[in-house]
Amino acid sequence: MRRTRVLVAVVLSLVLVGAWVLCVEWPVDEPPTATGESSRAGNRPVRLEDGRRVLVRFTDQGLVERHQSAEGRPWSRPKVLYARSGDPECPVRLSTYRNTVTVVAHYYGSGCYAESEAETVVVAVSDGDLGDWDRHLSAGWLDWKEPRYSWSGLRVVFRQGEDALSWRQTIGFTGATDGPPD
Numbered sequence: 001m002r003r004t005r006v007l008v009a010v011v012l013s014l015v016l017v018g019a020w021v022l023c024v025e026w027p028v029d030e031p032p033t034a035t036g037e038s039s040r041a042g043n044r045p046v047r048l049e050d051g052r053r054v055l056v057r058f059t060d061q062g063l064v065e066r067h068q069s070a071e072g073r074p075w076s077r078p079k080v081l082y083a084r085s086g087d088p089e090c091p092v093r094l095s096t097y098r099n100t101v102t103v104v105a106h107y108y109g110s111g112c113y114a115e116s117e118a119e120t121v122v123v124a125v126s127d128g129d130l131g132d133w134d135r136h137l138s139a140g141w142l143d144w145k146e147p148r149y150s151w152s153g154l155r156v157v158f159r160q161g162e163d164a165l166s167w168r169q170t171i172g173f174t175g176a177t178d179g180p181p182d
Contacts, residue, residue: 046094047071048101054130056094056103058086063105063122067130081133082122087112097149099128102156102167104144117141125156125167136165136173 045055045068054067055075063082066075081103090112092105102125106118118140126133138144144158144165154169165175 046096046101048096048099048128050099052099052130054094054096054101056081056092056105056124058088058090058092058105058107060085062086063092063103063107063124065103065124065130065133076130079131079133081124081135082107082120082137084109084120095147097147097156098153100149100153100156101126101128101130102147102158104147104158106140106143123158123165123167123173125173127154127169134167134172136167138165 045053047053051070052067053071054065056063056065058064059078061078062080062084063086064078065081066078068075082105084107086105086107087110090106090108092103095102103123105122105124106112107120107122108116108118120140121138121142121144123136123138123144124133142160142163144160148157148159149155156167158165158167163175165173167173
C-alpha cells in the first residue's frame with residue numbers, strides 16, 4: 001500500500017512539472033496584445049489588460065518609463081531604466097501580453113541613425129508591477145525581434161538569429177550576455 005502511494009506521488013509530481021513547463025513557461029506563438037513605438041514624434045503609450053497605460057522614451061535623464069492607472073489619470077513620476085541621455089526622436093518598441101510589458105530600445109549616444117549600429121540595446125521587462133523593472137544590456141548589433149510570451153506571461157523570449165535572450169519572472173534574464181558595461 002505504501003509503495004503504491006509513493007508511486008502515485010511521483011507520477012503526480014512529474015505530471016505537474018510537465019504541465020508547468022508546457023502551459024506556463026513555454027513561449028507561445030501568440031502575438032502580443034499591444035505593440036507600439038514611443039518617440040517625441042509619436043508618443044503612443046501601450047495599454048495593459050487592466051487598463052493601465054505605459055510610455056517609455058529617451059529624455060535628457062536617459063530611457064524613462066512613465067505609467068498611469070487609467071486613461072485620464074495622472075502619469076507616474078519618471079523612472080529611469082537606462083541612465084544615459086538619448087535622443088527623444090529614437091523609437092522605443094513596447095509590447096504587452098496580459099500585464100507583462102517589454103521594452104526594446106537602441107541607444108545611439110547622440111542622434112538616432114538607422115544606418116549605423118547602436119552602441120547598446122536596452123531590453124526591459126516588468127511583470128505588471130510597473131515600479132519594478134528587470135533590465136538587460138546587449139551589444140548594439142543585436143536587434144531583438146518581437147518577443148514571444150508564455151501562456152502566463154511570466155516568461156518572455158527574444159530572438160536575433162541564433163541568439164536568444166530569455167526572461168522569467170522568477171530569475172530574470174538568461175541567455176545572450178555579451179553586452180556593454182553599465
